[in-house]
Amino acid sequence: MRYLPLTDADRQEMLSVIGSASVDDLFVDVPVQARLPGTIVGLPDHASELAVERHMAKLARQNLSAGEAPFFLGAGAYRHHVPASVDHLIQRGEFLTAYTPYQPEIAQGTLQVLFEFQTQVARLLGCDVANASMYDGSTACWEAIGMARRITKRGKALLSSGLHPHYVSVAKTMAKFTGDALVHEAPKLDAATDIDALVASIDKDTSCVVVQYPDILGRIADLTPLANAAHEAGALLVAVVTEPVALGAIAAPGHMGADIVVGEGQSLGVGLQFGGPYLGLFGCKQKYVRQMPGRLCGETVDAAGQRGFVLTLSTREQHIRREKATSNICTNSGLCALAFSIHMTLLGEKGLRELATLNHALAVEAADRLAKVPGVRLLNDAFFNEFTLILSKDARDVVRNLADRGVLGGVSLGRLFPDAADIGNGLVVAVTETVTAEDVETFAKALEEELA
Amino acid sequence: MTMLKEGRPTAPQAVAEEHVAPATATGNRALMLEEPLIFEIGSADTTGVDFAEVPKVKSRFGNLARKDAIGLPGLSEQETVRHYTRLSRQNYAIDLGLFPLGSCTMKHNPRLNEKVARMPGFADLHPLAPQSTVQGALAVIHELAQWLVTLTGMHSVAMSPKAGAHGELCGLLAIRAALEARGDARSVVLVPESAHGTNPATAAFCGYKVEDIPATPDGRVDLEALKSRLGPDVAAVMITNPNTCGLFERDMKTISDAVHAAGAFVYCDGANFNAIVGRVRPGDLGVDAMHINLHKTFSTPHGGGGPGSGPVVLSQALAPFAPLPFVEKQGDRFVLVEEESVEDHHGGSFGRMVAFHGQMGMFTRALAYILSHGADGLRQVSGDAVLNANYILRSLSDVLDAPFGGSGPCMHEALFSDKGLAEGFTTLDIAKGLIDEGFHPMTMYFPLVVHGAMLVEPTETESKAALDQFIMALRSLAERAKAGDEALKGAPYHAPRRRLDETLAARKPVLVWTEPELAEAAE
Numbered sequence: 001m002r003y004l005p006l007t008d009a010d011r012q013e014m015l016s017v018i019g020s021a022s023v024d025d026l027f028v029d030v031p032v033q034a035r036l037p038g039t040i041v042g043l044p045d046h047a048s049e050l051a052v053e054r055h056m057a058k059l060a061r062q063n064l065s066a067g068e069a070p071f072f073l074g075a076g077a078y079r080h081h082v083p084a085s086v087d088h089l090i091q092r093g094e095f096l097t098a099y100t101p102y103q104p105e106i107a108q109g110t111l112q113v114l115f116e117f118q119t120q121v122a123r124l125l126g127c128d129v130a131n132a133s134m135y136d137g138s139t140a141c142w143e144a145i146g147m148a149r150r151i152t153k154r155g156k157a158l159l160s161s162g163l164h165p166h167y168v169s170v171a172k173t174m175a176k177f178t179g180d181a182l183v184h185e186a187p188k189l190d191a192a193t194d195i196d197a198l199v200a201s202i203d204k205d206t207s208c209v210v211v212q213y214p215d216i217l218g219r220i221a222d223l224t225p226l227a228n229a230a231h232e233a234g235a236l237l238v239a240v241v242t243e244p245v246a247l248g249a250i251a252a253p254g255h256m257g258a259d260i261v262v263g264e265g266q267s268l269g270v271g272l273q274f275g276g277p278y279l280g281l282f283g284c285k286q287k288y289v290r291q292m293p294g295r296l297c298g299e300t301v302d303a304a305g306q307r308g309f310v311l312t313l314s315t316r317e318q319h320i321r322r323e324k325a326t327s328n329i330c331t332n333s334g335l336c337a338l339a340f341s342i343h344m345t346l347l348g349e350k351g352l353r354e355l356a357t358l359n360h361a362l363a364v365e366a367a368d369r370l371a372k373v374p375g376v377r378l379l380n381d382a383f384f385n386e387f388t389l390i391l392s393k394d395a396r397d398v399v400r401n402l403a404d405r406g407v408l409g410g411v412s413l414g415r416l417f418p419d420a421a422d423i424g425n426g427l428v429v430a431v432t433e434t435v436t437a438e439d440v441e442t443f444a445k446a447l448e449e450e451l452a
Numbered sequence: 453m454t455m456l457k458e459g460r461p462t463a464p465q466a467v468a469e470e471h472v473a474p475a476t477a478t479g480n481r482a483l484m485l486e487e488p489l490i491f492e493i494g495s496a497d498t499t500g501v502d503f504a505e506v507p508k509v510k511s512r513f514g515n516l517a518r519k520d521a522i523g524l525p526g527l528s529e530q531e532t533v534r535h536y537t538r539l540s541r542q543n544y545a546i547d548l549g550l551f552p553l554g555s556c557t558m559k560h561n562p563r564l565n566e567k568v569a570r571m572p573g574f575a576d577l578h579p580l581a582p583q584s585t586v587q588g589a590l591a592v593i594h595e596l597a598q599w600l601v602t603l604t605g606m607h608s609v610a611m612s613p614k615a616g617a618h619g620e621l622c623g624l625l626a627i628r629a630a631l632e633a634r635g636d637a638r639s640v641v642l643v644p645e646s647a648h649g650t651n652p653a654t655a656a657f658c659g660y661k662v663e664d665i666p667a668t669p670d671g672r673v674d675l676e677a678l679k680s681r682l683g684p685d686v687a688a689v690m691i692t693n694p695n696t697c698g699l700f701e702r703d704m705k706t707i708s709d710a711v712h713a714a715g716a717f718v719y720c721d722g723a724n725f726n727a728i729v730g731r732v733r734p735g736d737l738g739v740d741a742m743h744i745n746l747h748k749t750f751s752t753p754h755g756g757g758g759p760g761s762g763p764v765v766l767s768q769a770l771a772p773f774a775p776l777p778f779v780e781k782q783g784d785r786f787v788l789v790e791e792e793s794v795e796d797h798h799g800g801s802f803g804r805m806v807a808f809h810g811q812m813g814m815f816t817r818a819l820a821y822i823l824s825h826g827a828d829g830l831r832q833v834s835g836d837a838v839l840n841a842n843y844i845l846r847s848l849s850d851v852l853d854a855p856f857g858g859s860g861p862c863m864h865e866a867l868f869s870d871k872g873l874a875e876g877f878t879t880l881d882i883a884k885g886l887i888d889e890g891f892h893p894m895t896m897y898f899p900l901v902v903h904g905a906m907l908v909e910p911t912e913t914e915s916k917a918a919l920d921q922f923i924m925a926l927r928s929l930a931e932r933a934k935a936g937d938e939a940l941k942g943a944p945y946h947a948p949r950r951r952l953d954e955t956l957a958a959r960k961p962v963l964v965w966t967e968p969e970l971a972e973a974a975e
Contacts, residue, residue, distance in 0.1 A: 001825060001826075001828070001829040001832055002824070003560055003562060003751075003821075003824065003825070003829075003913055004829070004832055004833070004836055004912055004913065005913065005914070005915035005916075006836050006839070006840075006912075006915065006916060010915075010916040011836075011839060013916070014839055014840075014842075014843045014916060015839070017843060017846055017847060018839075018842045018843060018845075018846045018861070019846070020842070020861070023835040023836075023838070023839050024835075025861075026835075026838045026839065026842055026861040027700075027728075027731060027732075027838070027861075028860055028861060029699065029700040029702050029860060029861070029863075030700055030702075030728070030731070030732055031702065031705065033705075033736075034704075034705065034732050034733075034736050034737055035731060035732060036730070036731055036732065036733065038831075039730060039827040039828050039831050040602060040603060040730060040733075040827050040831075042602060043599065043602055043603075043826070043827035044823075044826055044827065045826035045827055045828045045829070046823075046824060046825050046826030046828055046829040047823050047824060047826060049564050049824070051823075052564060052568075052820050052823045052824050053564060053567070053568065053820075055823060056568040056571065056574075056592075056816065056819070056820055056823075057568075057571060057573075058588075059573070059574075059588040059589075059591050059592055059595075060568075060571040060572070060573025060574050060588055061573055061588065062573070062587045062588030062591065063573040063574070063577055063585060063586050063587065063588040063589050064581070064585035064586075065572040065573050065575075065576040065577055066576045066577065066578055066581075067572055067576050068572075071578075073578040073580055073581060075580055076579075076580075076807055076808075077578055077579055077580070077808070079576075079578065083500065083501055083529070085500075085529055085532060085533055087570070088533075089532075089533065089536045089537070089540075090755075091566060092536075092537065092540045093545050093546075093547030093548070094540035094541060094543040094544075094545045094547065094548065095536075095540050095543065095545070095755065095756055096545070096547070096561065096566075096753045096755055097545040097546040097547045097558075097561050097753050097754070097755075098543045098544065098545040098546075098754065098755070098756040099546075099551065099553060099556060099558055099754050099756070099757070099892075100556075100754070100756070100757040100758075101756060101757065102553075103544070103883070103887065103892060103893055104949065104952045104954075105884070105887055105944050105947040105948065105949045105950065105951065105952060106542075106543065106544040106887055106892065106944075106947050106948070107542075107543055107544065107756070108539070108542035108543070108948050108949055109539040109540050109541065109542040109543035109756075110543055110756035110757065112487070112489065112539055112542075113536075113539060113756075114757075115489070115963075115964075115965070116489055116490050116491070116965070118963055118964055119491065119964040119965045120524060122964050123522050123523040123524060123964075124522060124524070128964070129963045129964055130963075130964070132757070133757075133758075135614035135615060135618060135758075135759075135806065136614065136806060136807055136808075137807060138806055138807035139614065139618070139805075139806055164807065166804060166806075166807040166808070167807060169776075169791065169803060169804035170803075170804055170805060170806060170807065172803060173625070173775070173802060173803030173804055173805060176802070176803070177625060177628055177657075177658045177659045178657070178658075178659055179659065220513070220514060220516055221514070221516075222514075222515070222516060247518065247522075248518070248522070249511075249513065249517065249518055250513050250516045250517060250518050251516045251517070251518050251519075252518065252522075255520075264807075271575055271576065272575070272576055272577055272578050272579070273574075273575055273577070273812050273813045274574065274577040274578070274579055274581075274586065274589050274808070274809065274812035274813075275579030275807070275808025275809045275810065275812055276579075276614065276759070276806075276808055276809070276810055276811040276812055276813060276814075277614070277758070277759030277761075277811045277813050277814060278807075278808075289961065289963070295757065296961070296963055297963070298957040298958070298961050298962055298963050299957065299962040299963075300952055300953045300954065300956045300957035300962075301952070301953055301956065302949040302950040302951060302952045302953065303942070303950035303951045303952075303953075304949075304950045306949060306950070308949040308952045309952075310952050310953075310954050310957045312954065312957040312958050312961055312963075313958055313961060314958075315958070317649075318617070318649040318650050318652075318653035319648075319649035319650075319898075320649070321653075322649050322652040322653055322656075322662075323652040323653060323655065323656035323662040324656070325649070325653040325656075327653070327657070328617045328620065328621065328650050328653035328654040328656075328657050329615075329617055329618075330615065330616065330617045330648075330649075330650050331614075331615035331616065331617065331757065331758040331759065331760040332757045332758045333757075333758045333759050334754075334755045334756035334757030334758045334759075335753070335754075335755025335756060335757075335758065335759060336755075336758070336759060337757075338536075338755070338756065342532065342536055344524060345490050345494065345500075345525070345526065345527050345532050345535070346499070346500035346501050346526070346527070346529065346532050347499060347500070347501055347524070347526060348494060348495070348496065348497075348498055348499045348500070348524055348525055348526010348527065349496040349497075349521065349522055349523070349524040349525070349526060350496060350497055350498070350499045350526055351499035351500070351501045351503075351526055352522070352524060353522075354499075354501075354503050354506070355501075355503060357506050358503050358504065358506045360509075360511060360512070360513075361506045361507045361508075361509045361511075362507065364509040364510075364511070364512055365507055365509060381512060382512050382513065382514040382516075383512055384513075399582055400582055400584070403581075403582035403584055403585050404584070408578070408581060408582070408585070411580045415580065415790075416580075418790075418791050419791075433503065433504070
């Protein structure tokens with residue numbers, strides 16, 4: 001109980017000020033039948049710092065961490081090297097232990113970071129504006145569909161087959177309750193994206209088309225025709241980016257006409273963390289800013305005329321508009337946004353472009369090497385740092401067996417799309433700057449033995 | 453001790469009053485350093501990182517290579533460290549002092565939790581890694597889940613919601629799925645006036661019509677009004693308990709029984725669970741679903757706005773509808789139940805709420821905190837949280853109006869109003885005055901049921917000495933506001949910024965930085 005500073009003498013003194021005999025007496029409003037007489041049965045009592053650390057370390061050792069193995073997993077979460085100063089800086093107590101910046105005079109640190117973050121994200125995505133972050137990419141994607149519904153007053157969203165299946169699942173869950181109609185099919189093992197099919201499907205009921213870039217199979221394609229077709233029909237184009245490092249090398253969705261661009265910011269600064277906390281990116285055109293969900297930070301001046309920053313346009317938000325708010329979101333991912341922003345500042349334009357180029361070059365080398373393994377075919381020619389291999393066997397089994405050999409060799413399409421039996425031989429492989437030539441060779445040899 | 457060149461110690465000399473605080477050429481004030489934006493000090497050619505040489509390959513971008521400048525300034529590592537260190541010093545944080553935000557619960561964040569969360573065996577795991585390689589991580593989720601279920605006396609828990617409001621969504625979706633499973637289409641959710649704004653927003657997001665339930669004069673849900681509104685169209689009632697007035701809803705069990713008798717479900721906003729943890733189990737009060745803000749009750753850092761984490765405990769009636777994925781223990785193995793296994797034994801699930809498995813990084817922190825406290829410590833947590841709040845309530849009720857102070861103890865937070873301040877003085881003035889006194893202000897103007905509300909939550913991790921200093925400061929401010937001290941209206945005077953113009957920010961929103969010449973041209 002080392003985190004509780006009161007002594008028994010303090011407690012007695014305070015109780016006498018209050019005029020109560022005991023702490024238990026302060027719970028007088030709880031009906032007697034609902035009060036537990038002592039500590040809850042079946043749970044252990046407090047443990048020392050050393051004991052807790054030992055227990056947690058033991059559990060941590062039961063995992064095979066990404067750094068301990070040749071590692072090729074992506075599909076919405078990417079392993080990148082995070083410079084040491086990022087984690088060092090986010091652990092400064094003034095960042096780590098601050099609350100939502102409701103009192104701007106003593107929260108300029110967080111607010112200026114959010115303003116810088118918004119600008120970095122808007123520029124990266126090719127948007128006019130960006131918000132101060134959301135929970136993650138998948139929930140940001142759903143929020144974008146909801147925003148398109150509010151703007152267009154239409155309730156049918158076309159989801160590309162290349163959209164991350166978990167993002168599709170999240171949207172389907174929510175749509176059951178909001179009544180949006182979602183149109184989606186699982187992908188085919190085909191190098192071409194479904195952009196032509198999407199263009200053909202847009203009609204007068206379509207609120208938006210949601211397309212991922214690069215998509216779940218690692219494919220990339222020009223989104224301009226899709227944006228044009230959507231706009232002609234009065235619909236919006238929502239683009240989803242799960243690997244923001246890609247935008248250091250390939251054209252930004254906003255520059256290809258996307259109205260809303262959302263993404264997963266985990267790649268920069270945040271780390272894998274077994275799925276969370278992650279960082280939702282959300283940008284859009286200026287004209288839609290008042291329909292945007294989440295927190296926004298804006299520039300202003302103080303009573304002495306000095307520049308400062310505040311949370312703004314809060315009339316869109318739940319604490320003012322309650323049931324009419326643009327979303328129910330209260331928390332954002334402030335600390336993850338800080339990590340992203342610091343990492344981006346360390347990189348700068350030059351570093352981001354180098355990082356992206358390096359990722360791509362290593363991925364190209366790896367793709368060519370792995371495609372030489374007997375029983376392996378490279379699906380897509382155009383990609384950034386992730387591509388799909390078609391194996392001669394079900395990739396689910398191959399991935400499990402590779403794990404037993406100590407190789408974390410990609411994500412099987414069978415795991416991602418359990419209902420689409422015909423793509424079970426697909427393996428999505430990601431290669432970042434953390435992968436060495438030796439890792440690729442180990443992976444290739446293990447794959448060769450597995451497919452033999 | 454500073455030394456002069458001659459090696460003698462320095463001592464202050466008498467200085468005339470007007471020379472005490474001259475303006476500085478830089479705008480800096482010793483340790484208070486002004487910091488420009490990265491866009492004003494960085495450049496496209498500067499970087500703080502080094503990469504390995506890029507292998508020569510023919511790129512496979514098709515025709516999509518990014519050609520134009522992105523517009524991202526870089527800083528060297530040294531400049532980066534300085535930039536963010538300087539900015540950090542313009543923030544108040546729980547590590548600096550008391551942060552008495554009622555309804556938000558800012559308590560000490562132990563550093564052991566940070567150390568644990570950064571163990572590579574937790575931090576460096578991919579969410580889609582083969583299950584055989586992440587058994588320890590699944591064990592953490594399972595162990596934390598067991599604690600949450602036992603502490604709340606509920607049937608099961610959905611771990612994936614990403615924050616409190618996301619947890620509300622989870623609870624309401626489970627309720628809606630349960631109603632639909634029995635072919636019962638209901639359209640209304642009842643929300644008391646004192647609820648968090650997220651409650652009605654969430655209900656509306658789930659497609660429900662929201663109706664308010666009034667509060668009684670003693671700050672609790674009006675039981676008769678609630679009972680009379682219950683009917684076949686009501687899907688759920690959302691109640692916060694302890695509520696946002698800092699009071700325990702004495703009639704909770706009666707409310708639950710009435711709601712259940714009407715065929716509806718009880719959602720409890722568990723944001724204030726730290727007031728009762730180890731002493732009261734919401735399951736015993738008839739709650740069907742409740743989110744737990746891990747950052748509030750179990751001390752995961754809030755990081756200037758997040759991340760949060762909002763697991764939702766569920767009653768037996770709602771458990772079959774819990775979202776995917778979740779962790780099950782099968783023999784001595786842990787299994788992550790995903791879509792692929794759902795047909796077999798979890799057909800009722802309402803689906804997936806988020807791409808992966810929730811806030812793993814928060815789970816490790818919360819579990820470390822829970823194990824450190826243990827069952828005995830958590831009971832002491834609620835005891836001390838309530839003791840500290842009542843100490844503040846009683847120590848200030850002679851200078852500040854406490855609207856419900858007469859009706860017995862409060863729970864974990866003390867509520868005051870602006871009644872009795874001099875004409876023209878508001879809660880805002882007291883809050884901004886607190887900034888000058890070195891404290892973060894309390895929650896202002898919430899709950900809405902009290903005029904000029906000031907909601908103070910000290911939490912259990914404050915010492916008596918810290919509380920006494922805070923009481924002294926707030927007492928002094930209350931006295932100044934009652935005496936009509938005009939200087940208070942200009943506060944804060946000593947913060948990095950004076951009062952900021954929020955109206956201007958909303959009227960002419962500037963949300964991204966633009967090069968000055970471009971910004972000028974646009975005007």
